[in-house]
Amino acid sequence: MNDQTMTPEERAANLKGMGCARKRVEDVRFTQGKGNYVDDIKLDGMLFGAFVRSPYAHARVVSVNKDAALAVPGVVAVLTAEDLAPLGLHWMPTLAGDKQMVLADGKVLFQGQEVAYVVAENRYIAADAAELVDVEYEELPVLTDPFEALKSDVVLREDLAGQTEGAHGPRKHHNHIFTWEQGDKDATEAVLGEADVVAEEMVYYHRTHPCPLETCGCVASMDKVTGKLTLYGTFQAPHAIRTVVSLISGLAEHNIRVISPDIGGGFGNKVGAYAGYVCSVVASIVTGQPVKWVENRMENLMSTAFARDYWMRGKIAATKAGKITGLWCHTTADHGGFDACADPTKFPAGFMNICTGSYDIPVAYLAVDGVYTNKAPGGVAYRCSFRVTEAAYFIERMIEVLAIKLNMDAAELRRINFIKAEQFPYQSALGWEYDSGDYHTAWDKALKAVDYEGLRAEQAQRIEDFKAGKTRKLLGIGLTHFTEIVGAGPVKNCDILGLGMFDSCEIRIHPTGSAIARLGTISQGQGHATTFAQIIASEIGLPADDITLEEGDTDTAPYGLGTYGSRSTPVAGAATAMAARKIRPKAQMIAAYLLEVHDNDVEWDVDRFAVKGAPERFKTMKEIAFAAYNQAIPGLEPGLEAVSYYDPPNMTYPFGAYICVMEIDVDTGEWEVRQFYALDDCGTRINPMIIEGQVHGGVTEALAIAMGQEIAYDEMGNVKTGTLMDFFIPTAWETPNYTTDHTVTPSPHHPIGAKGVGESPNVGGVPAFSNAVHDAFRPFGLVQSHMPHDHWRIWKIANGLGMHG
Amino acid sequence: MxxxxxxxxxxxxxxxxxxxxxxxxxxxxxxxxxxxxxxxxxxxxxxxxxxxxxxxxxxxxxxxxxxxxxxxxxxxxxxLTNDDGSLGVLQEMFREHHGLQCGFCTPGMITRAHRLLQENPNPTEEDIRFGMAGNLCRCTGYQNIVKAISASADMLKAQKEAAE
The missing domain is CATH 3.10.20.30 (Beta-grasp domain)
Incomplete structure (x- = not known):
């Protein structure tokens, strides 16, 4: 077959464009151990940095004696806040408008806080010397409970003493950070006052951690001859890191090159700027040698980027028939010692105001109070768009609590309250415009797929059997219909540190018809090199296999805000399609010139422009590409390339219906997921294989969070879950198989209709697992029990309900 | 020292x-x-x-x-790469079945799976899940890893039979 004889469908299939389950191009390297992660980087003369960290959660640093450490052969330097202060680098700005100590400046505010930074010839010497830095502490009272912190006389942030105005408005107490209000308080409270039924509950979403398998790290390399700093690191937002480094170090931005090499998972952990980066840069500038810093697992869990820790008090009002009339939520948000949450500037509680979920709720009110405590800073979106998982968990628990109050089936309660397909675009009571959705279709498909009625009948029988003493196992059916908000975001309301949250793609077509595309994002396992090439393939008719994708090098890639919040496909994916579409008109002119017809007399046909009405006369994109470089075409510049900076007009709103069937042993608290059905609607599907993989992984992270994973502190502020022995990550043994399904409701405003999917399974998965636990115990009187539902806590539920005889 | x-x-x-x-x-x-x-x-x-x-x-x-x-x-x-530079069976099956995402756990996974299939050339899904439980993955949820190892077992058996 050749170009003449293949059907358009065959030609399209050859491109491996959108919709193709294309195998990943990344995998040839990764499966052979040929990835290039930050700890694989080895530069001549490279030194290693290691931190001295505080064993106390709250203490004054009386003195730091580094003599013994400096005496160790091979130690090059020991940095403290005193050394950084003349450079103004002992504190750094956070993404949330607060500031954070790089190295302890007089006191420490959480266990594991960075106190000194040792630089040595290798990692063994650095670790030895870190042990020898003698720090004298004076312990201070510890606050680990945010409610307590708001009442306590203990001042955590003495540097903010007397400041009644924070980055997000007034501060009500010395440990208070901000109050963020959305919606109509008076109208909501009026509805609550008059409602037939009001269900009220405190829903706690516990503190956890993204814990990618690769920890955070960097290699800073200052070239004193050229004055150029190269900073390799595990950065989910390399361009933003370059700008931040420039702003805080005073180095000109063009003299900084940030490179994110392969990243071993991010899940939000690698969005922020950490003390390790700043200290490594300073150490490299001071020593003139490259300096590597890679945190170990305990440091990772203790100090960089916790997630969640939201206490969400909710009230939901409804008619007797179950029509929801209003939603009220007050959240107490534990931000730890510094407000280092990674949210768009105008959203100090992220997109928590998506908490009306999939439901048509006429009036709602949300208030969030941020609080300082003696815990690690962070507050990142762990596999979710800014606080969306908290919002989804909150509303999906409140629906269940309301169903109990109404004595209704929770599936039916959801159905009668869903936003209807014809209501889109839908304006939510808390200020969002949902782009598209068809929730009823997805819900019905999901219920049918799992035989929901059959499951309820089985559950009823199980309860009978349990009461009759025939079994000690309960059956829980966990329902969830979630709506996400991803793809941050429109520059008019989304920025981080003043940087608009657009993204970018540059495409250059080479003379022989292959291409390179560079994006402002950075893959951490999502397979960008595979999927973005598919978008280009479909848009400009060159085979995906002939397109190289490059990300993460700020010297070569166009500026973009990076990869988190499921924003790569909604924003950079859109930029990719738009850049390709900028190339098409020029290609059309070249084709018309070569075919000796008017520009308007040719039309696009999969991989070519053909003369209208004479499809046998055509020029393929490959031929057009060559002509772009070797023909003197009147009125046209040579070359074939384009760049697009895409500012999305709206967020995208992926949604899904998840159902979990769980067996629970009342006597041991052990659980087993018998079935998990995940229906996702992420709009247009670019690569079904990759989507399915994202869902498997995201649901597994949700399983971890809901069923055991937490960052727990004791009352002294000691981290109790600082290793993978204590911090639950499911193995292949306890992870179930998942059934994936989909509907397709394209986004009307995205160039290819795609919405993003990486985080949906975590957002939907957590309530599905948690609701399954609650559902199992619902007939025995359980209304609300906090996650994580580990065996011990499940046993406690059963025990508390008097089920142990 | x-x-x-x-x-x-x-x-x-x-x-x-x-x-x-x-x-x-x-x-x-x-x-x-x-x-x-x-x-x-x-x-x-x-x-x-x-x-x-x-x-x-x-x-x-x-x-x-x-x-x-x-x-x-x-x-x-x-x-575990073939002598001619092509992907070994496990490496190829991990790619074929999308058994990796960020790739960080993959070298350990594949190396462990290599030994598992020496220990047990005919593993059930349960055998694979138990035999791989010492290797954590944060991206894939294991489902496709299990699939890749199972497919590798089948392919290695077929190769062995063809050679005999």
């Missing part, structure tokens, strides 16, 4: 070097031999990213001193 002389066979090649008695095998492989396939994920033996094969056993090299394995025969993921 005084150094000792170590001699190893790594991926079929004789290598030697000097190491402190406390040098961990993972650091010797990665930093001295520049074999960076095995990764460091936890330093406590929990995650398995550092898994290598030592004298026919899966071992977590982040908690093994290189001094402990002097004279040993070690295989890392780099050694």
């Amino acid at each position: 005084s150094k000792m002389h170590v001699k190893l066979t790594v991926n079929g090649k004789q290598v030697e070097g000097l190491a402190e008695p406390r040098t961990l095998l993972i650091h010797f492989l990665r930093e001295d031999l520049k074999i960076t396939g095995p990764h460091i994920g936890c330093e406590t033996s929990h995650c398995g990213a550092c898994t290598v094969d030592i004298d026919g056993k899966s071992v977590k090299s982040c908690t093994t001193f290189v001094a402990q394995v002097n004279e040993a025969d070690i295989t890392t993921v780099e050694g």
Whole structure:
């Protein structure tokens, strides 16, 4: 077959464009151990940095004696806040408008806080010397409970003493950070006052951690001859890191090159700027040698980027028939010692105001109070768009609590309250415009797929059997219909540190018809090199296999805000399609010139422009590409390339219906997921294989969070879950198989209709697992029990309900 | 600190070097031999990213001193590529079944799976899930890893039968 004889469908299939389950191009390297992660980087003369960290959660640093450490052969330097202060680098700005100590400046505010930074010839010497830095502490009272912190006389942030105005408005107490209000308080409270039924509950979403398998790290390399700093690191937002480094170090931005090499998972952990980066840069500038810093697992869990820790008090009002009339939520948000949450500037509680979920709720009110405590800073979106998982968990628990109050089936309660397909675009009571959705279709498909009625009948029988003493196992059916908000975001309301949250793609077509595309994002396992090439393939008719994708090098890639919040496909994916579409008109002119017809007399046909009405006369994109470089075409510049900076007009709103069937042993608290059905609607599907993989992984992270994973502190502020022995990550043994399904409701405003999917399974998965636990115990009187539902806590539920005889 | 002389066979090649008695095998492989396939994920033996094969056993090299394995025969993921440079069966099946995403756990996963299939050439899904439980993955949810290993078992059996 050749170009003449293949059907358009065959030609399209050859491109491996959108919709193709294309195998990943990344995998040839990764499966052979040929990835290039930050700890694989080895530069001549490279030194290693290691931190001295505080064993106390709250203490004054009386003195730091580094003599013994400096005496160790091979130690090059020991940095403290005193050394950084003349450079103004002992504190750094956070993404949330607060500031954070790089190295302890007089006191420490959480266990594991960075106190000194040792630089040595290798990692063994650095670790030895870190042990020898003698720090004298004076312990201070510890606050680990945010409610307590708001009442306590203990001042955590003495540097903010007397400041009644924070980055997000007034501060009500010395440990208070901000109050963020959305919606109509008076109208909501009026509805609550008059409602037939009001269900009220405190829903706690516990503190956890993204814990990618690769920890955070960097290699800073200052070239004193050229004055150029190269900073390799595990950065989910390399361009933003370059700008931040420039702003805080005073180095000109063009003299900084940030490179994110392969990243071993991010899940939000690698969005922020950490003390390790700043200290490594300073150490490299001071020593003139490259300096590597890679945190170990305990440091990772203790100090960089916790997630969640939201206490969400909710009230939901409804008619007797179950029509929801209003939603009220007050959240107490534990931000730890510094407000280092990674949210768009105008959203100090992220997109928590998506908490009306999939439901048509006429009036709602949300208030969030941020609080300082003696815990690690962070507050990142762990596999979710800014606080969306908290919002989804909150509303999906409140629906269940309301169903109990109404004595209704929770599936039916959801159905009668869903936003209807014809209501889109839908304006939510808390200020969002949902782009598209068809929730009823997805819900019905999901219920049918799992035989929901059959499951309820089985559950009823199980309860009978349990009461009759025939079994000690309960059956829980966990329902969830979630709506996400991803793809941050429109520059008019989304920025981080003043940087608009657009993204970018540059495409250059080479003379022989292959291409390179560079994006402002950075893959951490999502397979960008595979999927973005598919978008280009479909848009400009060159085979995906002939397109190289490059990300993460700020010297070569166009500026973009990076990869988190499921924003790569909604924003950079859109930029990719738009850049390709900028190339098409020029290609059309070249084709018309070569075919000796008017520009308007040719039309696009999969991989070519053909003369209208004479499809046998055509020029393929490959031929057009060559002509772009070797023909003197009147009125046209040579070359074939384009760049697009895409500012999305709206967020995208992926949604899904998840159902979990769980067996629970009342006597041991052990659980087993018998079935998990995940229906996702992420709009247009670019690569079904990759989507399915994202869902498997995201649901597994949700399983971890809901069923055991937490960052727990004791009352002294000691981290109790600082290793993978204590911090639950499911193995292949306890992870179930998942059934994936989909509907397709394209986004009307995205160039290819795609919405993003990486985080949906975590957002939907957590309530599905948690609701399954609650559902199992619902007939025995359980209304609300906090996650994580580990065996011990499940046993406690059963025990508390008097089920142990 | 005084150094000792170590001699190893790594991926079929004789290598030697000097190491402190406390040098961990993972650091010797990665930093001295520049074999960076095995990764460091936890330093406590929990995650398995550092898994290598030592004298026919899966071992977590982040908690093994290189001094402990002097004279040993070690295989890392780099050694599982075919001689002609093409992907080995497990490597190919991981790619085919989308058994990896960020790729950080993959070298340990594949190296462990290699040994698992030597120990048990006909594993059930349960055998695979149990046999791989010492290797953590944060991206895939394991479903496709199990599929990839199962498909590798089938392919290796078919290859063996064809050879006999």
